[in-house]
Amino acid sequence: MILRNKLGRQFVVTVELDPPRGPDPSATLEEARSLRGLVDAVNVSDSPMANLRMNSVTAAHLIRRETGLEAIAHLTCRDRNVLALQSELLGAQALGVGSVLCLYGDPPSRGDHPEARGVFEVDTDGLIRLVAGLNAGRSCAGRDLGSATAFNIGVALNPCAADLERERERLHAKVAAGGTFAQTQPVFSAADVERFLEATGPLPIPVLFGVLPVRSVKMAQNVGRWAKVPEALLKDLEARGLEAGLAWAARLVSDLRALGVDGVHLYPLGKSAAVGRVLEAARV
Template identity: 50%
Template sequence: MYQIHGLREKLQLGKSVVTVELEPPKGADPMPTMLTAKHLRGYVDAVNIADSPMATLRMSPIALSHIVQQDLGLEAIFHLTCRDRNILGLQSELLGAAALGVRNILTLTGDQPSRGDHPDAQGVFEVDAIGLVNIAKTLNEGQDLAGKSLNAKTDFFIGGAANPGAEDQEVEFSKLRAKTSAGVRFVQTQPVFDVETALRYQERVEKEGLPVYVLFGILPLKSGKQARFLNEKVPGISISQEIIDRVEAFGREAGVEIAQELYHALKPHVAGVHLYPLNNLQTVYDVLDIRVDQSVAL
């Protein structure tokens, strides 16, 4: 099912990779996401499939990741949260993912159900993201959490989230050290909007000798209003006044240019980037400077 050089192998070989965030459909038809993924094939190294993001109901990320890989030959990274499953359910989901050939996992704690479209649902949160990493690593070693042997071990490439712009970098790196100790081998970060923040984070990862590949998040801004909201309301995101002014004056065009500048500046120095297209496939083409005859919007 996999090419010889999948995401893990490309990173090990030192290839600069690009991943893109996709949202599963709300319904039993995978085609909306599949059509988008189809038009990314050959341009990106993997697509992320979210796990009911913002606690809103969506198709299973494991099932959809399998379909993307099986039908399109495009590698997927499935998100798995601790919100909806206890440790028995998490292990079961992971064994099913392994059987389907879905081996890249992004481990997340998950949003509270009260934020989503089923606010009366009960969150589980029996473990947090690090506990989930430990579960995946234990299954990779051929055992379950009860210490009993599996009939075949899993082979997950375990990822986690990171935040280069966190206000307290000591706390941020304490979390990162804990994640890598538990078994995380790649992280995808919250969006960064300046080269210095990203490179400073990368330099510290290297200085501490942490065994992790960092894929830095890039979010092309659409408007000055969006830039101000992210800068003021989202912890760990800092956007300079210069960038806010550029996007205020020139809108999406400036947002794409800023993302392009960041992508090209980071590419020689980091393991890769993770694009947040915000439901606009053309944004991916624009940032990566891909020329296509006809693009398809999400």
């Protein structure tokens, strides 16, 4: 069963992978193979943190072809104008990449090519509308394409945002633009998700909540710069290190499943072996 048909019907697990730094995809493919039978799909990021990586659509196609895993290609507004974005999407459809996650993208100044210029010709909502237009068989210039794409259109959410009313508004704007499912930034407690659900009310699309297995106190402190890491997790990491982080992630997956959410999106940050351990402990 393809991801589109699983969402909203069963508890879905996706995992984020970074594409290779160079032209050899073998390490990324091996990482993807290790996830077969464990997850429903893998995400392939688009030059994350504005650092050079293999094209996400190419990597997603190779993963699908070589491992049989469905792959969600990230697509950002950063590097392409509307002509290039549409061209990329038409190629993705031809290569069998059926799902894309629409993102704004980190500015080039953050990455390994700080002299590069960001494009940002459209914002995230504009990118979502662009994909939805291709799904309707027309270009953003209004030209009939002769046939339509059939993308499952992913959007991003932050359940721990300071302004949850604003996040609710952003969710509905992204759905109005054409979003069909969402994946979120990492959460670290079921209480965070409950607050988010209370603020948003009934979710208009399936949402997969992010889970990040923290491996050390140092990693937790770095994550704490942009997310709320519970004090209890920090103390447990001080005492037990990696095992504490994996156990916390497994409990969180179990708690979220008990809440009745649509699924989870795991961020192993290059340590895909952690995925199996977390899901086994969570009995998923």
